[in-house]
Amino acid sequence: MVVWATVDKNAGRAGMKPFVIEAGTPGAVIGKVEEKLGIRASDTAQIILDNCRVPARNLLGDSEVKSGRSARGFKGAMKTFDATRPIVAASAIGIGRAAFEYARDALAKAGVRMEYTKPRWKLTTTQADLLEMEAQLRAAWLLTLKATALLDAGQENQLESSMCKVKAGRAVTWVTQKAVELLGPLGYSNELLVEKWMRDAKINDIYEGTGQINTLVVARLILGYSRAELK
Ligand SMILES: Cc1cc2nc3c(=O)[nH]c(=O)nc-3n(C[C@H](O)[C@H](O)[C@H](O)COP(=O)(O)OP(=O)(O)OC[C@H]3O[C@@H](n4cnc5c(N)ncnc54)[C@H](O)[C@@H]3O)c2cc1C
Numbered sequence: 001m002v003v004w005a006t007v008d009k010n011a012g013r014a015g016m017k018p019f020v021i022e023a024g025t026p027g028a029v030i031g032k033v034e035e036k037l038g039i040r041a042s043d044t045a046q047i048i049l050d051n052c053r054v055p056a057r058n059l060l061g062d063s064e065v066k067s068g069r070s071a072r073g074f075k076g077a078m079k080t081f082d083a084t085r086p087i088v089a090a091s092a093i094g095i096g097r098a099a100f101e102y103a104r105d106a107l108a109k110a111g112v113r114m115e116y117t118k119p120r121w122k123l124t125t126t127q128a129d130l131l132e133m134e135a136q137l138r139a140a141w142l143l144t145l146k147a148t149a150l151l152d153a154g155q156e157n158q159l160e161s162s163m164c165k166v167k168a169g170r171a172v173t174w175v176t177q178k179a180v181e182l183l184g185p186l187g188y189s190n191e192l193l194v195e196k197w198m199r200d201a202k203i204n205d206i207y208e209g210t211g212q213i214n215t216l217v218v219a220r221l222i223l224g225y226s227r228a229e230l231k
Pocket residue numbers: 036044203206207208209210211212213216231
């Protein structure tokens with residue numbers, strides 16, 4: 001695993017460095033394995049580091065603690081989010097799409113059709129919900145494409161990666177809940193995967209920065225505020 005440790009308390013965030021701790025290292029113990037709402041195929045466990053000695057060669061990157069504009073450490077960790085936030089957004093969109101398409105196809109069998117050209121007031125609430133579900137997912141998908149296209153081109157994408165993560169995290173949470181709702185008691189039953197998708201959705205709004213924290217990142221970047229000015 002990769003852990004972050006403070007090697008120089010006086011250097012603040014620049015004094016945080018990542019280390020690899022190999023499996024089986026004495027003093028690194030797996031504690032309680034959590035029983036979770038969703039993503040149950042992925043284990044989340046307490047890790048106890050007690051007298052765990054890690055060789056200096058396991059340090060990732062530069063050992064020098066720099067301050068000022070050349071400081072890495074924590075900043076380097078934040079930079080990895082530019083690549084990982086769009087990945088979480090993509091995972092969210094996949095779950096949301098599965099739930100949306102299942103609900104759409106099941107309702108089509110009951111005679112509820114997607115209506116793209118009628119004015120909104122002529123739609124049933126179920127048709128309006130289906131359109132909104134698709135629109136939310138499409139918006140998240142376009143933002144995610146933008147974030148990843150910039151990343152591929154080697155361009156700055158911090159704003160777009162946080163934006164797509166906020167949008168996709170919220171969209172998947174709402175879309176999967178709607179799918180459960182629209183399908184009635186069957187949606188809530190574990191006969192179908194829809195309830196599982198709803199349980200798996202929320203984590204996408206939590207890890208790699210919560211929706212609230214990514215909203216703060218977006219606000220700071222758009223308004224030009226520092227961390228200290230907008231928290
Ligand atoms: C199942 C699971 C797997 C995870 N996997 C990993 C992993 O592999 N690697 C890893 O590094 N981390 C992982 N995490 C950690 C995850 O990224 C954090 O839990 C998440 O970022 C929230 O941070 P926190 O726990 O410190 O919550 P807190 O900071 O205590 O936040 C609690 C709540 O307060 C809100 N909040 C906090 N500050 C503000 C603010 N300034 N303004 C508005 N709202 C605010 C948050 O948005 C959140 O809703 C995992 C978490 C879970 C649940």
